[in-house]
Amino acid sequence: MHFQTDRQRAVGKGAAHSGTGHHIFMSVTAVALAFLVPVFVIIFGRTLGAPQEVVIAVFGNPFVAIVTALTIIVGMRHFAKGWQMCIEDYAHGTARGVLVFIGTAISYLVMASVLYALAKFAFLDLILGAMG
Amino acid sequence: MAETKRVERPLSPFMIGPYYRPQMTSISSITTRITGNALIVTVLLTAWWLLAAATSPGYFDFVNAIATSWFGDLLYTLSAWAVWYHFLAGLRHLYFDAGHGLEIETAEKLGWACFIGATVLTVLTIIIVAVI
Structure with missing residues (x-):
C-alpha cells in the first residue's frame, strides 16, 4: 500500500525516472567545456611533438595542470552521460546495461590515468627544478 | 490505482534514410552525436x-611515435574538426534550449554555420598549433 498520491509519485520524474536532471547536467557541463576545451586544445596541440622534458614542464605548470584536470573530469562526465543517452536510444535490455557500463568505466579510467600523470608531472617538475 | 505499471517502451526509430529525407536539421543533429562519441578515440x-x-x-618514445605518426596527424586533424563541430553544435543546442532559432530557416542556417564554422576553426587550429 502506498501512502503517496499518484501526482506526488510523478512530480519531477517523467519517463526517464530522473526528471530533467540528465539534460540539465549536459547543459551545465557544456557551458564549462565551452571555456575549457579551446584552452586545452591549443596548449595540447602546441605541446604534441615536443621532447618529454618539455611535455613534463608544460603539464607540470599549475595553470596547465588545472585546466587539463578540469577538461578531462568535466569532459569525461559529459561523454559518459552523452554516450548513455545514445545507447538508451538504440539498445534494450542487457546490451543497454553493459554498453552504458563500458562508457562509464572508460570515462573514470581516463580521469584516473590523466590525474595520475598530472600528479607525477608536478612531482617530476619539482625534482627537476630542485636539481636546477 | 497507485501501482506502477511496467511498460515496454519502444526505442527511438532511426528515421533518416528509409523514412525521412536527409536534411540539414537531422544531419546536423546526428553529426553532433557522432562527433561527440567518436572523440573518445582521441581522448x-x-x-x-x-x-x-x-x-x-x-615508453614515451613509443607512444609519442604513434601520436605524431601520419596516422596520429590524421586522427588529430579529424578530431580537431569533430571537437569544433561538437563545440558549435553544443552552443546551438543551448541557443535552441533558450527558445531561440527554432524557425526552420534559422535552424538550417545554424546547421550550415556548424559545418562551415568547424572547418574554419580547424584550419585556424592547424595554423596556431603547427605553423606559428
Whole structure:
C-alpha cells in the first residue's frame, strides 16, 4: 500500500525516472567545456611533438595542470552521460546495461590515468627544478 | 490505482534514410552525436600519451611515435574538426534550449554555420598549433 498520491509519485520524474536532471547536467557541463576545451586544445596541440622534458614542464605548470584536470573530469562526465543517452536510444535490455557500463568505466579510467600523470608531472617538475 | 505499471517502451526509430529525407536539421543533429562519441578515440590516445610521458623515456618514445605518426596527424586533424563541430553544435543546442532559432530557416542556417564554422576553426587550429 502506498501512502503517496499518484501526482506526488510523478512530480519531477517523467519517463526517464530522473526528471530533467540528465539534460540539465549536459547543459551545465557544456557551458564549462565551452571555456575549457579551446584552452586545452591549443596548449595540447602546441605541446604534441615536443621532447618529454618539455611535455613534463608544460603539464607540470599549475595553470596547465588545472585546466587539463578540469577538461578531462568535466569532459569525461559529459561523454559518459552523452554516450548513455545514445545507447538508451538504440539498445534494450542487457546490451543497454553493459554498453552504458563500458562508457562509464572508460570515462573514470581516463580521469584516473590523466590525474595520475598530472600528479607525477608536478612531482617530476619539482625534482627537476630542485636539481636546477 | 497507485501501482506502477511496467511498460515496454519502444526505442527511438532511426528515421533518416528509409523514412525521412536527409536534411540539414537531422544531419546536423546526428553529426553532433557522432562527433561527440567518436572523440573518445582521441581522448584515449591523448591520455595514453600523457601517461607515457609520466612513465619512462622509452615508453614515451613509443607512444609519442604513434601520436605524431601520419596516422596520429590524421586522427588529430579529424578530431580537431569533430571537437569544433561538437563545440558549435553544443552552443546551438543551448541557443535552441533558450527558445531561440527554432524557425526552420534559422535552424538550417545554424546547421550550415556548424559545418562551415568547424572547418574554419580547424584550419585556424592547424595554423596556431603547427605553423606559428
